Amino acid sequence: xxxxxxxxxxxxxxxxxxxxxYQVSDVSPDMSFLEVLDVxxxxxxxxxxxxxxxDHDCREGICGSCAMVINGRPHGPEQTTTxxxxxxxxxxxGDVIDVxxxxxxxxxxxxxxxxxxxxxxxxxxxxxxxxxxxGSAPEAHSILVPKPVADLAFENATxxxxxACVAACPNGSAMLFTAAKVAHLNSLPQGQPERESRVLxxxxxxxxxxxxxxxxxxxxxAACPKGIPLSxxxxxxxxxxxxxxAGRA
Amino acid sequence: xxxxxxGEDIVDRAAPDGPIEARWDTRRFTAKLVNPxxxxxxxxxxxxxxxxxxxxxxxxxxxxxQVVQFCFQDSPRRAHSVAAQGGxxxxxxxxxxxxxxxxxxxxTVKGGDFRSRESNVYRLAQVSVEIIDQCVAQGVPFAxxxxxxxxxxxxxxxxVSRTFYARGQTGQQLLIGAYQALSRQIAAGNIEMHPRTxxxxxxxxxxxARGIVARDLIxxxxxxxxxxxxxxxxxxxxxxxxxxxxxxxxxATAIWRxxxxxxxxxxxxxxxxxxxxxxxxGEHQSKLTLMSESLRNDGxxxxxxxxxxxxxxxxxxxxxxxxxLERIYPSFxxxxxxxxxxxxxxxxxxxxxxxxxxxxxxxxxFADAIARLGRDAVEARYGNLFDMYQRITGENPxxxxxxxxxxxxxxxxxxxVDYDLQSNLAGLFVIGEANFSDHGANRLGASALMxxxxxxxxxxxxxxxxxxxxxxxxxxxxxxxxxxQVQSEALDRLQRLLxxxxxxxxxxxxxxxxxxxWDKCGMARSDESLRDALERIPKLRExxxxxxxxPGTGAELNQELEKANRVADFLEFAELLxxxxxxxxxxxxxxxxxxxxxxxxxxxxxxxNFSHVAAWEFxxxxxxxxxxxxxxxxxxxxxxxxxxx
Numbered sequence: 001x002x003x004x005x006x007x008x009x010x011x012x013x014x015x016x017x018x019x020x021x022y023q024v025s026d027v028s029p030d031m032s033f034l035e036v037l038d039v040x041x042x043x044x045x046x047x048x049x050x051x052x053x054x055d056h057d058c059r060e061g062i063c064g065s066c067a068m069v070i071n072g073r074p075h076g077p078e079q080t081t082t083x084x085x086x087x088x089x090x091x092x093x094g095d096v097i098d099v100x101x102x103x104x105x106x107x108x109x110x111x112x113x114x115x116x117x118x119x120x121x122x123x124x125x126x127x128x129x130x131x132x133x134x135g136s137a138p139e140a141h142s143i144l145v146p147k148p149v150a151d152l153a154f155e156n157a158t159x160x161x162x163x164a165c166v167a168a169c170p171n172g173s174a175m176l177f178t179a180a181k182v183a184h185l186n187s188l189p190q191g192q193p194e195r196e197s198r199v200l201x202x203x204x205x206x207x208x209x210x211x212x213x214x215x216x217x218x219x220x221x222a223a224c225p226k227g228i229p230l231s232x233x234x235x236x237x238x239x240x241x242x243x244x245x246a247g248r249a
Numbered sequence: 250x251x252x253x254x255x256g257e258d259i260v261d262r263a264a265p266d267g268p269i270e271a272r273w274d275t276r277r278f279t280a281k282l283v284n285p286x287x288x289x290x291x292x293x294x295x296x297x298x299x300x301x302x303x304x305x306x307x308x309x310x311x312x313x314x315q316v317v318q319f320c321f322q323d324s325p326r327r328a329h330s331v332a333a334q335g336g337x338x339x340x341x342x343x344x345x346x347x348x349x350x351x352x353x354x355x356x357t358v359k360g361g362d363f364r365s366r367e368s369n370v371y372r373l374a375q376v377s378v379e380i381i382d383q384c385v386a387q388g389v390p391f392a393x394x395x396x397x398x399x400x401x402x403x404x405x406x407x408x409v410s411r412t413f414y415a416r417g418q419t420g421q422q423l424l425i426g427a428y429q430a431l432s433r434q435i436a437a438g439n440i441e442m443h444p445r446t447x448x449x450x451x452x453x454x455x456x457x458a459r460g461i462v463a464r465d466l467i468x469x470x471x472x473x474x475x476x477x478x479x480x481x482x483x484x485x486x487x488x489x490x491x492x493x494x495x496x497x498x499x500x501a502t503a504i505w506r507x508x509x510x511x512x513x514x515x516x517x518x519x520x521x522x523x524x525x526x527x528x529x530x531g532e533h534q535s536k537l538t539l540m541s542e543s544l545r546n547d548g549x550x551x552x553x554x555x556x557x558x559x560x561x562x563x564x565x566x567x568x569x570x571x572x573x574l575e576r577i578y579p580s581f582x583x584x585x586x587x588x589x590x591x592x593x594x595x596x597x598x599x600x601x602x603x604x605x606x607x608x609x610x611x612x613x614x615f616a617d618a619i620a621r622l623g624r625d626a627v628e629a630r631y632g633n634l635f636d637m638y639q640r641i642t643g644e645n646p647x648x649x650x651x652x653x654x655x656x657x658x659x660x661x662x663x664x665x666v667d668y669d670l671q672s673n674l675a676g677l678f679v680i681g682e683a684n685f686s687d688h689g690a691n692r693l694g695a696s697a698l699m700x701x702x703x704x705x706x707x708x709x710x711x712x713x714x715x716x717x718x719x720x721x722x723x724x725x726x727x728x729x730x731x732x733x734q735v736q737s738e739a740l741d742r743l744q745r746l747l748x749x750x751x752x753x754x755x756x757x758x759x760x761x762x763x764x765x766x767w768d769k770c771g772m773a774r775s776d777e778s779l780r781d782a783l784e785r786i787p788k789l790r791e792x793x794x795x796x797x798x799x800p801g802t803g804a805e806l807n808q809e810l811e812k813a814n815r816v817a818d819f820l821e822f823a824e825l826l827x828x829x830x831x832x833x834x835x836x837x838x839x840x841x842x843x844x845x846x847x848x849x850x851x852x853x854x855x856x857x858n859f860s861h862v863a864a865w866e867f868x869x870x871x872x873x874x875x876x877x878x879x880x881x882x883x884x885x886x887x888x889x890x891x892x893x894x
Binding site for chain 2: 012027028030031032034035038039042045046048049050051053055056057058059060061062063064065078080081085087089110111114116117118120121124125126128129130131132133134135136137138139140141143144145146147150151153154157158160161184185188190191
């Protein structure tokens with residue numbers, strides 16, 4: 001296959017950036033999208049040019065490092081597929097492919113396709129946990145968790161923190177990310193004591209970090225590589241109202 | 250470089266005597282404590298935020314220590330523990346199937362081919378039950394049954410169901426539990442977290458580990474960090490083979506640099522080759538993806554009986570298939586340990602019965618499971634793995650059998666530690682995959698998560714107190730000449746990497762090293778192949794320093810510089826790995842020497858000469874290393890020829 005890649009190049013956080021066109025030839029449909037960038041980078045390095053900087057690590061779709069907007073869609077054209085799991089068989093010979101970093105004010109560009117997502121860590125550290133210091137735990141079977149509850153918690157806990165939801169949202173909202181953690185922890189019996197403080201604190205941090213509000217566009221859930229459902233956002237709103245009514249604000 | 254010298258034997262002085270059941274209690278009682286109000290006066294550096302590092306950082310901070318923690322990823326949540334799929338073992342005996350702490354201990358010592366320490370493994374089995382309690386309390390959504398109880402499944406090398414799991418994402422869920430505990434401590438101001446910061450060297454003063462040199466990967470700034478103790482939780486060195494199931498960034502720099510500063514490196518030749526990975530599809534391959542061992546609960550492994558059979562799998566009738574694991578190992582069948590399953594697959598392919606491109610693959614077939622349980626049940630158990638397989642290969646495993654082939658997965662070897670998880674270098678603690686201690690020559694499935702969390706939540710926090718309470722640490726400042734020295738050496742090295750400006754990329758060297766190691770020191774190793782590797786590695790290293798090219802500068806985000814620094818260390822590490830494999834002329838676990846096998850091709854141990862840990866001391870650049878042996882003693886499990894037939 002032969003492809004034309006138009007990639008966002010930006011030397012540093014304060015520098016201007018632009019789309020730069022590269023041709024890649026003789027690539028195989030079995031290659032992953034990141035392997036195409038590997039091939040391009042080796043060529044650039046040998047030519048004495050700067051390779052394209054991009055985040056990646058596990059290349060199995062689970063660490064959440066890779067983050068590219070491909071042809072206008074976070075993680076590209078395949079549903080529930082991270083950039084690293086996207087393969088060239090999803091494209092056609094001769095395609096022109098645009099590759100950009102996540103675009104959202106709370107995710108500033110560091111270099112090329114690398115952005116700073118530390119705002120997500122701050123949302124989690126403001127309440128996305130169950131207080132359970134090591135050594136304090138009761139016997140695992142002392143609290144039963146009905147299977148549907150465990151499944152709901154699991155479905156939301158599969159979030160990989162990649163940020164595609166924010167990149168997809170016209171408002172740059174982090175509602176789906178925050179909602180997934182609230183749904184995971186607030187649905188479990190172990191999460192009940194901090195149920196109200198958790199949601200209030202996480203939402204406050206989300207707002208303080210500069211993420212936009214939710215207008216129920218639904219782009220986030222469509223872009224989510226782990227299929228976190230949009231209904232989690234409705235749940236977040238319910239949890240938030242519940243906490244306000246409970247007078248914990 | 251085949252010259253090495255044999256030094257004095259090394260002994261684990263931290264392990265107490267007495268009945269094995271009481272040793273951990275004894276050690277916890279004899280370990281000195283640090284008064285809660287004094288703990289905040291101690292700084293502890295933790296490098297790495299995977300299951301071991303994340304759980305250790307959180308627990309030490311909960312206890313009141315000042316923790317300074319590092320990871321090279323942009324967030325602690327991305328450490329490669331996140332990719333572990335199958336599950337975590339614990340001797341809960343919830344299935345009432347005859348499990349016990351003693352049986353988990355026995356299975357692990359036997360699975361490790363009698364090359365691990367009894368005391369350590371027994372403690373691991375004891376602590377395993379507390380780990381599940383801890384994780385459930387944190388909200389880890391383990392799989393449950395309809396009655397609300399935790400579900401279990403079975404893994405290779407055992408005959409009980411003791412593996413707890415969260416679909417095929419157990420590592421992710423456990424890691425997020427540890428990450429959330431860590432996040433809570435970061436917000437509380439008890440942990441100073443440095444993401445995107447990579448350790449370059451260890452600072453040793455007066456024989457004690459006192460800090461690290463680390464590079465901020467965004468700004469390129471190389472800084473020193475000082476503390477009372479240093480904990481390395483930096484994972485394994487499987488990426489030395491280039492193609493492995495490790496993350497692209499996983500590297501051996503921290504443990505190799507610590508080794509160069511005096512820490513012994515134990516059993517580097519014990520590398521685990523996982524039997525069920527997706528075969529490579531071409532030259533461009535950048536990494537390999539594991540398919541969880543749990544698939545062997547329901548999938549059946551087979552190859553065509555006829556050599557070079559190119560028919561599609563569905564066209565090969567039942568009586569022309571060889572379910573070779575079920576045939577050779579009837580009592581464990583498809584659930585034999587990893588080393589045995591890997592070698593059996595290699596043997597089938599070597600004999601010409603492999604399937605797929607290049608004949609490097611065997612089938613893992615779910616047709617029987619789907620017929621027996623229905624597609625929905627199979628999907629509920631393994632859905633995400635099937636999806637991943639389909640995304641990578643373009644084939645639907647519900648309809649055609651998966652093709653799998655062994656790949657490098659885990660490093661049993663690592664820095665030598667005593668029962669307290671302390672290296673021979675005082676004040677240096679090593680936990681998780683980075684140490685060598687619990688898995689012997691072969692790790693059983695679902696034991697890595699158990700060990701990482703055992704070390705981080707329960708073992709290290711109890712033993713590090715003892716070191717800190719003994720005191721005797723002189724204050725050290727950043728201007729101390731010894732500190733400045735290490736920092737300037739690290740900077741010089743980066744400058745050297747940047748100034749070669751040759752014509753070959755870092756990846757080209759890494760690929761060449763990986764291919765060489767896989768070929769000469771992979772699934773089968775011989776005297777000849779290892780001597781050849783030992784000839785070629787130093788030449789490749791020399792070439793690297795003459796002709797590598799690293800663009801850009803050190804004062805910016807420079808991913809090629811990061812890689813170059815890691816590959817430079819792999820090129821040194823590889824030599825010790827091959828040397829250790831050469832010196833150990835027996836076969837054991839994942840280390841298979843072709844000269845040492847039984848008539849039916851199984852690994853043959855040589856207990857008389859090799860029932861020891863090989864702990865290597867760095868001899869200096871251009872000088873051979875020194876081998877220290879730690880004799881292994883078996884009082885509770887009698888070493889036998891492993892049999893899974």
